[in-house]
Amino acid sequence: MPIDYDIKFSRRKTIAIKVKRTGEIVVAAPIRCSKKTIHQFVLSKEDWINKSLTKVEQYQEQIKRNYHEGELFPYKGSEYPLVFINSLENRVVFDPEVGIQVPSDILNVADLVYNWYVEEACQCITESVKLYSHVLNLYPSKLKISNMKASWGSCSSRGRVSIAWRLIMAPPEVLDYVVIHELAHLEHLNHSKTFWSHVEECYPNFKQCKKWLKQNAHKLSFEI
Numbered sequence: 001m002p003i004d005y006d007i008k009f010s011r012r013k014t015i016a017i018k019v020k021r022t023g024e025i026v027v028a029a030p031i032r033c034s035k036k037t038i039h040q041f042v043l044s045k046e047d048w049i050n051k052s053l054t055k056v057e058q059y060q061e062q063i064k065r066n067y068h069e070g071e072l073f074p075y076k077g078s079e080y081p082l083v084f085i086n087s088l089e090n091r092v093v094f095d096p097e098v099g100i101q102v103p104s105d106i107l108n109v110a111d112l113v114y115n116w117y118v119e120e121a122c123q124c125i126t127e128s129v130k131l132y133s134h135v136l137n138l139y140p141s142k143l144k145i146s147n148m149k150a151s152w153g154s155c156s157s158r159g160r161v162s163i164a165w166r167l168i169m170a171p172p173e174v175l176d177y178v179v180i181h182e183l184a185h186l187e188h189l190n191h192s193k194t195f196w197s198h199v200e201e202c203y204p205n206f207k208q209c210k211k212w213l214k215q216n217a218h219k220l221s222f223e224i
C-alpha cells in the first residue's frame with residue numbers, strides 16, 4: 001500500500017517521521033533535502049509506520065465506548081461489565097463479582113463512570129505515593145492527579161509530581177511503577193543510568209511494567 005504523508009521542511013539536520021493520533025503521517029526534513037531522499041527514507045521505515053498505524057487504529061477503536069449493558073471497562077488490570085441496576089443513588093457501585101453498577105435510569109453514564117474512575121484513582125495514587133515516598137525517602141512538594149493524555153506522569157524541577165488518573169485502569173503494579181518512576185525524578189531529573197538503577201533497586205520488575213504500558217496504552221484511553 002502506498003504511504004501517504006505530508007512533508008514539513010525546516011532548519012533541521014535529519015529526517016524524522018511522526019505518526020499522529022489521527023493517523024496522519026508527517027515527515028520533518030531539512031530544507032535542502034530532495035523529495036526522492038525523503039521518499040526513500042519513508043520506505044525504509046515502512047514496517048515502523050505500519051506498526052504505528054495499527055496502534056493508532058487500536059487507540060481509536062478503544063475510545064468508541066457505547067455504555068451498553070455488559071460492555072467491558074478496565075479497572076485495576078481486569079475488565080468488568082457495565083451493569084444497570086435499580087438505584088436511587090447517582091453513583092457507581094462497584095462489586096468485583098458483579099461489575100460496574102450504575103442506575104438504570106441515568107442519562108450521563110459516561111460522566112458517572114468518569115467520576116468513579118477519578119475518585120478511585122485519587123485514593124490509589126495518593127496511597128501509592130505515600131508508601132513509596134517513605135520507601136525512597138523522596139517526598140513531592142505537591143501531588144496532582146492529572147487528566148494528561150500523552151504521558152503517565154511528570155515531575156517538575158520544583159518537586160511537583162503529577163500522575164495520570166487513567167492508570168487506575170492498569171494493573172496496580174503498573175500504577176506503582178509510574179509513581180516510583182516520578183518519585184525517583186525528585187532526585188534525578190533525567191533518564192540516566194543512575195536514575196534507572198534507582199528505580200530498579202526499588203522495583204526490580206519495572207521493565208515488565210514499562211512493557212505493559214507500551215503494549216496496552218490504547219486500552220487506557222477514556223474520552224467523555
Ligand SMILES: [Zn+2]
Binds near residue numbers: 185191
Ligand atoms: Zn521519566
